[in-house]
Amino acid sequence: MIRYEYPLNERIRILLRLEDLFDRLAWYVQGDNPYNHHSSLLTLFEVADVASRSDLKTDLLQELERQRATLSALRGNPEVEQTKLESVLREIDSAHAGIHQMAGKVGQHLKEDEWLMTVKQRAIIPGGLCEFDLPTYHLWLNEEADARRGDLYRWLTPMLPIRAGLGIVLRLMRESCRPGSQQAVNGIYQQTLDTTVRPPQMIRIGIDDGMRCVPEISANKYMLNIRFVRSQPGESKVCAGTIPFELTFCTL
Numbered sequence: 169m170i171r172y173e174y175p176l177n178e179r180i181r182i183l184l185r186l187e188d189l190f191d192r193l194a195w196y197v198q199g200d201n202p203y204n205h206h207s208s209l210l211t212l213f214e215v216a217d218v219a220s221r222s223d224l225k226t227d228l229l230q231e232l233e234r235q236r237a238t239l240s241a242l243r244g245n246p247e248v249e250q251t252k253l254e255s256v257l258r259e260i261d262s263a264h265a266g267i268h269q270m271a272g273k274v275g276q277h278l279k280e281d282e283w284l285m286t287v288k289q290r291a292i293i294p295g296g297l298c299e300f301d302l303p304t305y306h307l308w309l310n311e312e313a314d315a316r317r318g319d320l321y322r323w324l325t326p327m328l329p330i331r332a333g334l335g336i337v338l339r340l341m342r343e344s345c346r347p348g349s350q351q352a353v354n355g356i357y358q359q360t361l362d363t364t365v366r367p368p369q370m371i372r373i374g375i376d377d378g379m380r381c382v383p384e385i386s387a388n389k390y391m392l393n394i395r396f397v398r399s400q401p402g403e404s405k406v407c408a409g410t411i412p413f414e415l416t417f418c419t420l
Contacts (some may be wrong), residue, residue: 169414174385179227180341182218184370189215190331194208197320200313210322213288216275219330225267228333229324231326231420232264247420256336257362263336266329277326284323340420347374347414350396355381355406357394366419374414381407 175181189211196208239257242248246411278284287305291298299306308316350357373383373394381396396407 169374170344170377171387171414172373172375172383174373174383174387176371176387177369178237178355180369181222182221183338184331184335185218186215186330188226189218193324197324200364202309204315205313205316205320206309209287210291212320212323213291215327219274224330225270228267228330228337229264231337232260232267232333235337235420236260236264251332256340259332259336263332267333270326270329274327274330278323281323284357329418337420341370342372344420345372345416345418347372347416350413350415352394352396352407352411355396355408355411357392357396357411359392361387361390361392368417368419370418372414372416372418374416375411379407379415381411381413383413 172333173184178297182410190195193211193215196204196211199205209309236257236393239253239260242253243250278288283304287297287302293301296302297305308319367389371385371387371392373385375381375383375396382399384395384397386393396411396413398405398407
């Protein structure tokens with residue numbers, strides 16, 4: 169089953185983008201090839217750009233505090249596994265402390281490095297990081313893999329508290345909801361949302377990968393519309409027949 173996630177507000181949209189970028193960066197940095205570390209550095213710049221939103225740290229700190237208060241109230245509840253609860257609370261405390269200790273905007277340390285900013289400016293130009301354009305970057309790519317990796321970890325480490333914090337928030341949101349089985353008749357599904365309860369912050373859709381259909385989602389606080397399409401080179405059409413799928417409304 170393939171799962172698709174659709175954020176319903178800007179805050180969750182940014183967290184999902186950062187999660188994807190951090191995961192991609194973690195994969196690239198493990199490699200030894202210069203191209204792996206070239207991709208790592210470009211992804212690091214993307215992380216800094218997305219995370220530089222001024223209120224990101226505040227949002228995460230407030231959400232972690234809220235989750236800590238909610239979960240702390242469950243201490244002593246016989247229906248809650250206390251060992252797991254305490255483990256999650258320790259994670260929240262650690263992430264909160266890490267973000268609280270961060271000085272300035274996320275990624276500010278990258279902007280203070282003249283060499284990195286030169287690389288970033290050249291990276292905007294298609295093919296702008298060739299050896300004849302930026303010999304110092306060519307030299308860095310020809311360093312030993314462990315030396316390059318050490319530099320990448322040094323540049324990444326100050327931003328890791330953000331990764332820890334958003335990871336906890338998104339995990340708690342995903343685990344707080346249960347999927348329901350639905351069907352899209354002739355590839356179309358619509359549902360009126362209940363405005364009397366707290367609105368969902370993210371929608372998750374699970375569909376059998378054998379269906380070869382992709383959900384196109386539009387939603388607001390009143391209505392959810394999903395159209396399943398079969399997208400191929402040169403065409404995009406609504407999937408015929410009844411499409412079974414999982415639908416999950418996620419909130420915190």
